[in-house]
Structure formats: structure tokens, C-alpha cells
Amino acid sequence: MSVEVQDLPLHVQRDQFDPPAGINALRDKPGLERVTDSLGRAAWLVTRYEEAREVLGDATRFSNSRVPSVEMPGVDPDEARAGQLLALDPPEHTRLRRLLTGEFTVKRIRRLQPRIAEIVTEALDAMEAAGPPSDLVHDFALPVPSLVICELLGVPYADRDEFQTRAGKQIDLTLPIEERGRVFTEARAYMGELVDRARAEPGDDLLGMLVREHGDDVTRSELVGIASLLLIAGHETTANMLALSTLVLLRHPEQAALVRDDPDAVAPAVEELMRFLSIVHAAVPRVAIVDTEVGGQAIADGDLVLVQLAAADRDRALADDPDRLDVGRAAAPHVAFGHGVHHCLGAPLARMEMATAFPALLQRFPTLATTTEIARADFREGTFIYGMRSLPLTW
Template sequence: MAHHSSEVPTDAIDRQRTEFGPAPAVAGVREGAGIVRVPTPFGPSAWLLTRHQDVRELLADTESFVNGWRPQDLTDGPERDPRQLSGDRSGNLLSLDPPEHNRLRRMLTREFTVRRMRRLEPRVAEIVEQHLDAMAEHGPPADLVAQYALPIPSLVICELLGVPTADQGEFQERTRRQLDTTLPEQDKAELGREMLAYMTGLVERARREPGEDLIGMLIREHSDELTDAEIIGIANLLLVAGHETTSNMLGLGTLALLRHPDQLAIVRDEPEKVPGAVEELMRWLSVVNSGSPRMAVRDVEFGGATIRRGDLVTFDLPAANRDPGLLDDPERFDVTRPQSPHLGFGHGIHHCLGAPLARMEMRIAFPALLRRFPDLRSAVPFEEVAFASTKAIYGLEELPVTW
């Protein structure tokens, strides 16, 4: 069956999802032409890429494609990109191109090595245990999102950024509210200002006496090369990029495992299979639908279409990660399948910096939850589960569970 671009519903196609996978319309594009023109919330239309090979090529080719979205390109649309909490692009790696991007990224890469993450591991395990204790004490039914999936990554970020224990409750509450899409614009702006003020204080304190945390290390090793605005930008990016993504994976991933009891048993009982299971969850769920749109700086051919210089290009990771060209039977959720180069963490120079941290959090949090509550099950029928399908990062609104 031929899929014409007219068949694709145009309202925010890049955010459309169905249960655990991509929206059928987007999968339809992948099975058809692979590429289609879609409107964007910020004015000009963009090309949407849906095939694994095409998306990978786009993300790898920084010569032909630059970060295409610029605040001054905006029409009367929304004034704030959620990734731009600091108000400008200082320190925001996602919206930077080489060479500025490489300079900051190089400084940060050392902080996110697997070795550095190992140092955080005991603290992450402790945070996970505390939340399991709290859930057990609360008793069933509990909301797995509010009581487990949301707070854990938030506290891990506190640990990473060196937020003092006394401030962590308030910091966590502010983060939780920042992720509430129902909040009025005015409150969002106010929260943004509060967070900025808090981060500024954190950086000023670290300038005086740098600790062992990420901000302290950056100041100790690169104090003369980094402005406060850049450090604050980096801290903000880590907060936004590192919180909702991991927490949505924990919520949605638990639901996926509950729906596949045989897979759940593997994650619970076979520790050596857990890292592979985390990769399959990343591939199958792909909570990050897309990344910053790119702009073509020269004409490029993609799947029979010519992308012209100046055109915007966007991409759909959930569709790409279930591309039959990537692996066999891509719709099947199978935690034991051989590793594939999935795009759940992106690809190329913007490949997720925090991937080692996210992997570690999931590797600890999934089995710990399933072991603590061997009879864990959803407290509502699957039909009633609230998928958060309009958010930039896909996940669940809540997940009532019992045991």
C-alpha cells in the first residue's frame, strides 16, 4: 500500500506515540517512502526521517547538517524551548555545533566516564533502597511514577551536581513542578528563575571551595576557561536531560516488563542479562522521540528526496529503532536479543553524554524493584494506564501498582 504524505496526520507528528511504540502513521512513513514533509511548531516545515540508516547518517553528518533551530527563527510560536532553561545557549551542548560543542563536551566527557559513574554506584543503590523502603512502608497501592521513577533520577542529579542534602527536598520539588505540563506559563517562568538563582548560588559556592562533584571538578580543572553562565547552562542541561528521560524509562520500562512476565523474570533473576535488557528497553521504548531539528547547509539526497540547503530536518527515533532494516522482528520485545546499534541515546557528536549514568541507574533500579516486590502488578487495567503522549519525553502520567 502506498503511503502519501497527505495520509500523515500533521499535528505534532514527532510527538505521536501508540502505547510502547511509534504512531502507526510514522511507522507507515518508514514502511513507505521513509521520508515526508511535516509542519513544525516553529514556522517552516521540516523533512521527517524515519529509517534507522537515514537517521544515523543525518546525526553523523555534521558537515551537511547543523543545529537548525535558532531562537531568532521563531515565528509567533512558543517562546521557550524546554531545553533552553538558561535563557541563552551558554553551556547547552544540545544546541551547539562544533567547535564550541567539542570544547565543552571534552571537559564533560571525563565526568561521565564509566569509571566516574562507578564511584556514584553505591549512592545510587542507596537512593533506590530508600525508595523501595518508603514504598513498602506506604503499602499498596502505590504510584510507581511519583514514588519511584520520578524521585530517584532527581536525587542522583543532586548527588552529581553537589546539591547539599539540606537543599535536596526543595530541589526535588522544584524539579517535579518544572516537569508538570499543566503548570501555567507564568509559574513555569517563575520556577525557571528560581532554579537559575539556585544554580547560580551553587556555582558561586563551588568557585569558593570546589567539592568532589561535577561542578567542583569542572571548576577545579577548567575554572579559567568556563564562564559561570556556561557552568550554569551545563548544570541546567544535566538536570533537564537527566531527569525526565531516566524517570520515564523507569516508569514505562516497568510497565513493559509487567506486560511481558517471561522477560520480567529474566531481569529479576539473571543479573548477567540485565545490561542487555536495559538496551532492549531503550530500543523498544525510545522515550526521546527526537532531538533538535537540523538544518541542511548543502543539498543532500535522502531516500529519493532532495533535502535542499536551508531545509529543516527532523527524525523519529521510535520508528528508527523498530526498523526491520536494523534487526529481525523489531516489534518483539526480547531482553535477550543480541545488541543492536539502537538510537535510544542518539548518535554522533550529540550521543547522550549521560548514557553511562542512565544505564547504571536502570541496571540498579529495575532488578531491585522486581526483587523487593516479586508479586508486583499493575493496580489498573492496561486500557486505563495514562500514557503521557503529548510530552517532549514520552512516559506515563502515573502507574498505580500493587503487590
């Protein structure tokens, strides 16, 4: 069900692929804007590229862990924060992230490429066998990263309907706090069972590795938090990028042809699609922990700060003609994966999945096309991660 865009906080609004005009106007004004976040809290909104990198890259002035906890009925705030890397600052964040870094290096992820290619091929085979039309979200964009993260983490793929439904609700900013608390509790209970199973009999997956190699260094609650975050981030982000990017490419057929036919064009195309779409509207909020200044705006100790990633990635300081998709451009590093100590841990995996999936999809179905006009209801509005609810295609 579509929500009214104007009823959403400004920093999570979209106009199909673009930030809303109001956000773009703020980026061109001096200073920062005072806005209200999805919980009704006052915050400073950062919309420019250099200032986004400044805030995200400075954990000595801007804290993740001091952001006030969201009070959800029946949820212990300390338990909810345990293992949640995005809610922690160094050195606690550093301690836990270091346990995972080796599993997400570019070199390690390259070893997964053959299996990722198999998963992509299997999904395409199933689409072709079923014949058109096909909902790309249901048949390709969601299954591919879900199976990849399940195998990597050690989550039964048979449970996908349940955890995908819960994940969708956990990132839905329009749901009442009571329901979000209930879903959060269910998700942690589910992951707690998998953690207990791994602690009793560690497998060859990521959960098993954490238990075998770091069992004395990490608590059960931290394991549950780490695994829960990886499961949601590991499929929600890539799934929405696969669907939204496919629609963008279909609207730019000459650029889709480059991705389909030129292997050297794929990696730059992934970066440009990430920059152009920036599906995570805004970074996790920060709290200023000193009196400081950003963009000429005085910010007091204790003030909440929001960094609008989609706006920053459309800044002329980052790319010429930034509102134009150009898969061949060589722009400066985007902030769609964040920046600083909280730069997305799974970025190498997401890049590998996209670089494998896009050319394979376009090569298998060179006449791919939408079956109907894409309506507003097909876009996931009001969620922390932007994307598509459905994408009906034919070939």
C-alpha cells in the same frame, strides 16, 4: 491532563508503547515526509534507522547551532544557548563536552554503583514500609534518578519538588511560549544561584570540579547552561524509562522473570527496553548547512530536519520483528541515546541506574501488578520526553 493525540505533531505522537501507525507507514515509503514541528515550522522527517544515523552522525552537513532560536518573551537567545550542548556544533560543542567527558566514563560511573544501589534500596524500603498501593512514579522512578543527579551535580535534593515541576514544564510542548519562557527564566535563575555558590566555595561535586579545574575556560552563563541541561536530562529521562519499562515488563511476565532472576540478562534487557521504548521521541532538530540528499530526498541548505528516534528504533533494518519486545535479543546499536557527537553524555549513568533498579524492584516485589487498567491519561503525551504521569501498583 491528557491531550488529544491527533492534535500533536506527528513526530511526538505515541500509541502507548508504540509509534503511531502513521509514522510506521512513512518509514516504509521512499524518500522523506514534509511535516510541521511543534512550533509550526516545516521540516523533513527521518524515520528509518540508517538515515537517522546518517543525519545524526554528520555535523558537517547538519547543524544544531543554526536551528532558529525559539523566541521566548524576556529570554535572551544568546544567553539561552550558552552552555546548551544540544544547541552547539563542533568545535564549540567539543570544547565544552570535553570538560565533562571524564566524569561520565563507564569506569567512573562504576564507582557510583554502590551509592546508586543504596539509593534504590532506600526507595524500596520506603515503599515496603508504606505498603501497597504505591505510585511507582512518585515513590521510586522519580526519586531514584533525582537523588543520584543531585548528589553528582551538587543540587540540594530538598529543592526537588521545585526543579521537577519546572523540568516537567520545560519539556511540555503544549504549553504557550510565554509560560515556557517564564519557567526557563526561573530555572536559569535557580541554577545561577547554585553556580555562584560553587564559584565562591567549590565542593566535591560536578559543579565544584568544573569551577576548580576549568573556571578560567568556561563562563558563568556556560556553567548555568551545562548544569541546567544535566539536571533535567539526568532525572527526566531515567525516571520515565524506569516507570514505562516497569509497565512493559509487567505486561511481559516471562521477560520480567529473566530480568529479576538472571544477572546476565539485565544489561541486554536495558538495551532492548531502550530500543523498544525510545522515550525521546525525536532528536533535537538539525538544519542542513549544504544542499544534500537523504534517503533519495533532496534537502536544501537551510531546511529543518527532524529525526524520529522511536520510528528508527522500530526499523526492520535494526532488528527482526522490531515491534516485539525481546530482552534477550542482540540487536544492532539503537539510537535511543542519539548518535554521533551528540550521543547522550549520561548514557553510562542511565544504564547503571536501570541495571540496578529493575532487578532490585522485581526481586523486592515479585508479585508486583498494576492496580487498575492503565488509561491514556497516565501517559505523558505532548512532551519532549515520553513516559508516565503515574503508575499505581500493588504487590
